[in-house]
Amino acid sequence: MHESELKLGAILGRRRWWLLAGTLLMVLSLIAGTALLGLSGWFITASALAGLGVIASLDIFTPGAGIRLAAVVRTVSRYLERLITHEATFRLLTDLRGQVFGRLLQLDEYQLRGLRRGDTLNRLTTDVDTLDHLFIGVAGPTAAALMLTMAVAGLFGILLDAWTALAVLGLLLVNPALAELSRRRGHRASHQLVETLPELRREASESLESLSDLVAYDRVPAQRQRLLEVSARVIGLQEKLARLDALSQGLVTMTGFLAVWAVLVLSIGLFQQGLISGPVLGLAVLTTLGLGEAWQTLPGAWRKLEQCRGAHRRIAALTAAGPGLPVAEQPRTAAGNDLVVDNVSFRYRPELPRVLDGFNLRVAGGERIALIGPSGCGKTTLAQLIMRQLDPDEGRLLLGGEDLRRLEPASLRRHIGLLSQHPMLFHDTVARNLRLARPEASDEDLGRALAIAGLANFMDGLEHGLETWISEAGGNVSGGEGRRLALARLILTDCPVVILDEPTTGLDRETALGLAETLDQWLGSRTAIMITHDPDTLPRHDRRIRMG
Numbered sequence: 001m002h003e004s005e006l007k008l009g010a011i012l013g014r015r016r017w018w019l020l021a022g023t024l025l026m027v028l029s030l031i032a033g034t035a036l037l038g039l040s041g042w043f044i045t046a047s048a049l050a051g052l053g054v055i056a057s058l059d060i061f062t063p064g065a066g067i068r069l070a071a072v073v074r075t076v077s078r079y080l081e082r083l084i085t086h087e088a089t090f091r092l093l094t095d096l097r098g099q100v101f102g103r104l105l106q107l108d109e110y111q112l113r114g115l116r117r118g119d120t121l122n123r124l125t126t127d128v129d130t131l132d133h134l135f136i137g138v139a140g141p142t143a144a145a146l147m148l149t150m151a152v153a154g155l156f157g158i159l160l161d162a163w164t165a166l167a168v169l170g171l172l173l174v175n176p177a178l179a180e181l182s183r184r185r186g187h188r189a190s191h192q193l194v195e196t197l198p199e200l201r202r203e204a205s206e207s208l209e210s211l212s213d214l215v216a217y218d219r220v221p222a223q224r225q226r227l228l229e230v231s232a233r234v235i236g237l238q239e240k241l242a243r244l245d246a247l248s249q250g251l252v253t254m255t256g257f258l259a260v261w262a263v264l265v266l267s268i269g270l271f272q273q274g275l276i277s278g279p280v281l282g283l284a285v286l287t288t289l290g291l292g293e294a295w296q297t298l299p300g301a302w303r304k305l306e307q308c309r310g311a312h313r314r315i316a317a318l319t320a321a322g323p324g325l326p327v328a329e330q331p332r333t334a335a336g337n338d339l340v341v342d343n344v345s346f347r348y349r350p351e352l353p354r355v356l357d358g359f360n361l362r363v364a365g366g367e368r369i370a371l372i373g374p375s376g377c378g379k380t381t382l383a384q385l386i387m388r389q390l391d392p393d394e395g396r397l398l399l400g401g402e403d404l405r406r407l408e409p410a411s412l413r414r415h416i417g418l419l420s421q422h423p424m425l426f427h428d429t430v431a432r433n434l435r436l437a438r439p440e441a442s443d444e445d446l447g448r449a450l451a452i453a454g455l456a457n458f459m460d461g462l463e464h465g466l467e468t469w470i471s472e473a474g475g476n477v478s479g480g481e482g483r484r485l486a487l488a489r490l491i492l493t494d495c496p497v498v499i500l501d502e503p504t505t506g507l508d509r510e511t512a513l514g515l516a517e518t519l520d521q522w523l524g525s526r527t528a529i530m531i532t533h534d535p536d537t538l539p540r541h542d543r544r545i546r547m548g
């Protein structure tokens with residue numbers, strides 16, 4: 001098993017005391033509920049018999065106190081049980097999400113590209129939630145129902161006789177078999193549902209994201225049709241599983257009533273023989289009725305085990321994607337600002353042609369170069385190799401004379417900064433989006449970075465200034481403004497080496513030239529690689545390198 005693979009057992013083990021406390025409280029509340037019914041049965045029968053004059057006197061205080069106690073214990077233990085199991089759930093969710101998210105953070109650019117955003121989100125949310133059902137819905141209640149059944153059978157063995165105890169055990173222990181049967185019958189549909197539900201969410205989110213394109217190409221009806229088809233498949237599976245749940249729940253209810261009936265028949269026999277009193281008979285029957293209820297929800301819950309397994313598989317697949325790029329045993333700290341690309345070859349997959357084939361480049365410390373070339377010639381790929389988001393198949397990349405593979409990743413990140421082609425802005429304030437680069441930056445620092453990025457006027461127009469919220473993926477800022485916000489973020493990092501992937505794209509010529517001027521000052525003695533299709537709008541640079 002890979003070290004970073006999902007360790008469900010370990011996660012459950014870490015929270016074992018919470019889970020145990022939850023199960024014990026579940027048992028206590030079930031016992032109190034069943035005792036409440038049983039004592040009520042005893043009390044009602046005894047009162048009726050006293051009313052008929054069959055029994056001479058009736059002690060109403062002892063059973064009355066018992067009923068009150070059972071009612072209070074049931075309420076309190078159920079409340080505490082909810083509190084504890086919910087707390088346990090949140091802790092389990094935190095552990096699970098933490099582990100899955102931690103694993104995602106280790107993925108490199110190449111592995112991340114293989115993930116579809118909607119699908120990953122699904123695994124992080126729905127699948128993790130489904131897994132959490134494992135304890136709350138299945139393990140805890142099953143253990144509680146089993147323990148209660150054993151306890152009641154023991155009680156019947158003492159109060160009534162061995163046959164009644166065995167009848168209760170025999171009939172109610174059919175329930176786990178019914179639950180298992182329901183799990184097996186729902187196996188395929190449950191697995192299909194785990195796969196189809198994310199497909200539906202993915203289709204829905206992608207339809208919304210690409211709505212303007214779909215409208216422009218008049219593809220809305222076709223997309224709607226696709227959505228409806230997936231939705232119909234989901235509904236079909238859910239219907240199938242709901243029918244199975246109803247059937248198995250009906251069967252469990254039947255075994256519960258069969259047990260009540262068996263206890264009634266057997267204890268009438270005992271009563272006739274004078275071995276038990278009428279109130280005990282009432283107690284036995286109603287206790288069995290209460291006991292049957294403890295099993296009610298289990299077949300559905302067991303059936304969902306299959307969904308848990310599917311969810312586990314999907315999350316495990318996400319977390320088990322091989323390790324990211326290897327890190328040297330004793331990594332060095334990045335030092336020196338000169339960059340060498342030495343005979344580098346790279347292809348994305350073995351079956352694809354080489355994007356770079358024996359590529360060479362030397363950039364001296366403090367030198368600025370413009371990298372130009374036709375679309376698809378590998379400029380962005382080269383930037384990612386320099387950032388060590390990818391490793392070359394052949395050749396090496398050196399920073400300050402040291403192979404990038406020997407450098408500590410965090411130190412490399414502090415040393416080389418990248419303005420990517422599609423920078424990400426978070427649904428957060430301008431200030432927090434910028435402070436991602438430097439948490440301790442003052443408002444003045446942010447203002448300076450924004451001014452260098454040519455956003456002073458833009459900021460003046462914002463009512464809440466730095467505290468203005470940017471909606472998800474930069475929805476309320478224009479493409480050009482979003483890229484310049486990301487540029488301001490890069491400026492805050494203060495890295496001595498920077499790669500700017502098309503810094504002036506999306507800007508009109510006048511703005512681009514203005515930005516080039518302020519950037520020129522900021523770049524100062526930094527080493528800079530500027531990727532562009534229009535080198536005339538770039539800040540001053542020493543050389544132009546043509547790729548492709």
Ligand SMILES: Nc1ncnc2c1ncn2[C@@H]1O[C@H](COP(=O)(O)OP(=O)(O)OP(=O)(O)O)[C@@H](O)[C@H]1O
Pocket residue numbers: 113348349352355373374375376377378379380381382
């Ligand atoms: N993840 C990937 N998997 C497979 N091929 C890829 C991947 N990313 C890029 N490519 C391919 O690699 C080649 C180089 O892409 P790259 O993005 O580096 O080009 P570029 O020169 O930056 O292009 P542009 O100027 O349009 O940004 C292209 O043919 C592209 O299709």
